[in-house]
Amino acid sequence: NTRPAANSIIQPGFKFEDMGIGGLDKEFSNIFRRAFASRVFPPGLIEKLGIQHVKGILLYGPPGTGKTLIARQIGNMLNARPPKVINGPEVLNKYVGQSEENIRKLFADAEKEYKEKGDESGLHIIIFDELDAVCKQRGSTGGGTGVGDSVVNQLLSKLDGVDQLNNILLIGMTNRKDMIDEALLRAGRLEVHMEISLPDESGRAQIFKIHTAKMRQNNVIENDVNPEEIARLTKNFSGAELNGLVKAASSFALQRHTKVGTMATVDPDVVNMKLNRQDFLNALE
Numbered sequence: 001n002t003r004p005a006a007n008s009i010i011q012p013g014f015k016f017e018d019m020g021i022g023g024l025d026k027e028f029s030n031i032f033r034r035a036f037a038s039r040v041f042p043p044g045l046i047e048k049l050g051i052q053h054v055k056g057i058l059l060y061g062p063p064g065t066g067k068t069l070i071a072r073q074i075g076n077m078l079n080a081r082p083p084k085v086i087n088g089p090e091v092l093n094k095y096v097g098q099s100e101e102n103i104r105k106l107f108a109d110a111e112k113e114y115k116e117k118g119d120e121s122g123l124h125i126i127i128f129d130e131l132d133a134v135c136k137q138r139g140s141t142g143g144g145t146g147v148g149d150s151v152v153n154q155l156l157s158k159l160d161g162v163d164q165l166n167n168i169l170l171i172g173m174t175n176r177k178d179m180i181d182e183a184l185l186r187a188g189r190l191e192v193h194m195e196i197s198l199p200d201e202s203g204r205a206q207i208f209k210i211h212t213a214k215m216r217q218n219n220v221i222e223n224d225v226n227p228e229e230i231a232r233l234t235k236n237f238s239g240a241e242l243n244g245l246v247k248a249a250s251s252f253a254l255q256r257h258t259k260v261g262t263m264a265t266v267d268p269d270v271v272n273m274k275l276n277r278q279d280f281l282n283a284l285e
């Protein structure tokens with residue numbers, strides 16, 4: 001396939017710092033280099049190189065580490081159509097008997113646009129969360145419904161079928177890469193694999209800063225709250241857990257302004273509330 005690049009230029013004004021993703025700069029730029037650089041090559045270069053765009057990537061790693069954030073930001077960055085999101089367990093439970101139809105529908109808009117506009121088509125992103133759920137049943141003899149099998153087969157046929165389409169990107173996500181069907185991971189399918197692991201200390205500080213940025217902007221957080229200290233105290237926390245910590249600390253701060261008697265009442269001075277270091281220590285506990 002030597003078609004020129006699909007029309008998916010980087011969104012003007014897009015800045016990495018604005019993505020709201022902490023501690024994953026290296027991962028993001030690796031994904032970009034391996035999977036998307038070709039999408040922003042000058043038109044014609046792909047043709048000269050005789051290569052194909054990457055049609056699928058797999059993001060794997062523990063829960064709450066930002067896989068969904070990355071998938072969505074890739075879409076923003078590439079100025080793609082709003083992503084379609086599908087979830088493995090949901091496909092299995094909700095759509096029994098019509099899973100193939102649902103997979104077909106997922107790809108339909110992209111196929112239609114490509115037919116109409118060819119390489120002028122926008123990029124269509126499909127995010128498949130908890131992809132392992134549909135793979136578990138494949139080939140298993142344990143009396144499964146076989147829905148997983150047909151979903152995987154349908155995905156494979158769509159991915160192979162999109163050989164002539166340059167405007168589709170499937171982003172699979174999982175906490176269990178070992179469960180993913182080998183056939184899905186081959187070249188031309190979900191071919192770029194990226195591990196998104198728990199953040200290290202400096203990543204945690206970055207994530208904490210992201211989740212408290214608004215508070216600093218609105219001056220509702222004391223200076224004694226030190227992101228580096230919080231990062232030291234939150235070993236093995238995921239980004240989602242750091243987000244949870246900020247929420248919990250907020251509720252401790254709000255509690256200081258709430259009286260609970262026969263009825264809960266809120267002090268009028270709540271408008272002057274500020275989160276402090278102790279709120280975070282309480283939340284951590």
Ligand code: ATP
Pocket residue numbers: 020021022023024062063064065066067068069070129173174175207210238239240241243
């Ligand atoms: P799961 O495997 O459970 O689907 P995930 O890896 O897709 O998890 P997200 O849904 O991206 O995780 O993260 C959940 C929330 O946690 C995000 O909306 C965000 O608030 C916060 N979060 C996680 N990782 C990061 C990060 N690296 N930087 C900033 N926020 C993060």
